[in-house]
Amino acid sequence: MxxxxxxxxxxxxxxxxxxxxxxxxxxxxxxxxxxxxxxxxxxxxxxxxxxxxxxxxxxxxxxxxxxxxxxxxxxxxxxxxxxxxxxxxxxxxxxxxxxxxxxxxxxxxxxxxxxxxxxxxxAQDETAAPLMAAPRLDHVGDSTPGLSVSMMFDCPLDHAIIGLMDPAHIAYIHRQWWWRTAKSIHNKEKKFGPLERGFSMLPHVPSSNSFLYKLLGSKPQTEIRFELPGLRTEYVLVGGRQVTGFTAVTPVDDEHTKITIALYWDHPLLNVIPNFLLRNAITTFAGQDRDAVEAQQEGLKYDPRLMLIHDADVQAMWYFKLKKEWAEARAKGRAFVNPVKPATLRWRS
Ligand code: FES
Ligand SMILES: [Fe+2]
The missing domain is CATH 2.102.10.10 (Rieske [2Fe-2S] iron-sulphur domain)
Known part of the structure; x- marks a missing residue:
């Protein structure tokens, strides 16, 4: 549900x-x-x-x-x-x-x-007023997206969300010269903390294996937030400028999930990259995720047991815990208690 x-x-x-x-x-x-x-x-x-x-x-x-x-x-x-x-x-x-x-x-x-x-x-009760104000993105002010891409994934919501947050697939599904290569896999260590209804990969200098980050200039700071029901926001701050990638993972029905990516920026580099190139890059990237989760549906037909393994899958575990706690808290009409605790996660990607 x-x-x-x-x-x-x-x-x-x-x-x-x-x-x-x-x-x-x-x-x-x-x-x-x-x-x-x-x-x-x-x-x-x-x-x-x-x-x-x-x-x-x-x-x-x-x-x-x-x-x-x-x-x-x-x-x-x-x-x-x-x-x-x-x-x-x-x-x-x-x-x-x-x-x-x-x-x-x-x-x-x-x-x-x-x-x-x-x-x-x-709303569960359609006559009730919203429990909280609608979310807002930080850093982008009143601006609107400079670019957006929408895509349908023929898979249930959870697989789409996990597929987007899972760090271990990046070097395989997204292997391409401008992002990652087989040789670029190395040890990662990231700090996480809870948000109101989600968690954040706290602001950090992103991995040096991302060619695109290098282009933005010296020492970009990245923060990646995930919030229920399926909102992922990546903030990149560099030299007083921002590039913000907002991804909404929206369930359409039990078997279809819509991905909408909206990109905001005031970083001059993105003004000189032709729009179609940016759009192609985002479409390629999201298309790789789509192809992976759609292929995964083939295997899931046989209803196999699935594994979540160690730190690389902790974000996926948090997602399931957040969902469960939200559903329980709402069913009982009690306050939501975020199950995510501050943590440092280590993996290779
Ligand atoms: S007015 Fe008859 S179906 Fe809408
Ligand atoms: Fe991905």
Whole structure:
């Protein structure tokens, strides 16, 4: 089951234009993400409560009172951005009142937009307000991504997440001259600490086996954070400049996971690298992860026992512990206690 009472990544701001709502699927739920006529984003369960037509097949209109509404394509029922049905065209005057007085509604999700990212809150109890404010990226201010890449992985969420955080695969799956070579494997030692709902590979000078880091200039500082439900952020700070890679790993359903990578920077080097080269590099990298987890699905069909081995897999173990603790804390309505303790992990990669 997917975790609730958390903010999930919904879409990039650029994907949602006023008047043109989009359909996405998050954690097994169909979601319509729209932008009202003031520019504010909203999110509704993308199913008409009348006869299940996806509301995103309908059209967005501006009612006489200026309010934004979604009109279902099938029988023209209308819904406000709060999900409440405001009109049923097939009713005559004396049938109208009782039917439409706020009783019919589709679910509304809390939606948030900042830094070019739209986030959607999945509440266990749909009437409850979010437990926490929507997350924000550090260091990027109000800027929006200079580049983004989305990709579907045909695998369940957990394998996609573990595949992205696991350090031992890098020299194998991502072996390429501009990143790692077989000879570049060496001993690593990294310090980790807990975050509110995750953990951080604490700021450090990154491994000298990354050719790309060398290009950024002297002594870049890197921090890699992981937070529930599947948000990985890599901050690189160098000479007062930043390069930030945000990766949202979003469950679509039990067998599909969407990866969205958004890159922010104010480092001049990235302005001179042509956009298509950066995009190719990110697409190649993420495509290697996708190919690995999709091939892994072949083996998983036989339901083998899996191993998590020593320090290189401790982050994966933490992920499972975080998930379990979050689910338990929410089920019991108690405070979440982060199971991650500060640690130094050592591996070769
Ligand atoms: S299915 Fe939406 S109005 Fe009938
Ligand atoms: Fe990878």
């Amino acid at each position: 997917f975790l609730t009472d958390l903010w999930y990544f919904g879409a990039l701001s650029t994907q949602v234009k006023t008047g043109a709502p989009i359909h996405v699927q998050i954690a097994g739920q169909p979601v319509l993400i729209g932008r009202d006529n003031t520019g504010k984003v909203f999110a509704l369960r993308d199913i008409c409560p009348h006869r299940a037509m996806p509301l995103s097949r309908g059209r967005q209109i501006e009612a006489e009172d200026g309010q934004t509404q979604i009109e279902c394509a099938y029988h023209g029922w209308r819904f406000g951005v709060d999900g409440v049905c405001t009109a049923i065209p097939s009713l005559n005057e004396d049938q109208k009142e009782a039917m439409t007085r706020g009783k019919i509604r589709t679910r509304r999700f809390a939606a948030d937009e900042a830094q070019g990212l739209i986030r959607i809150y999945f």
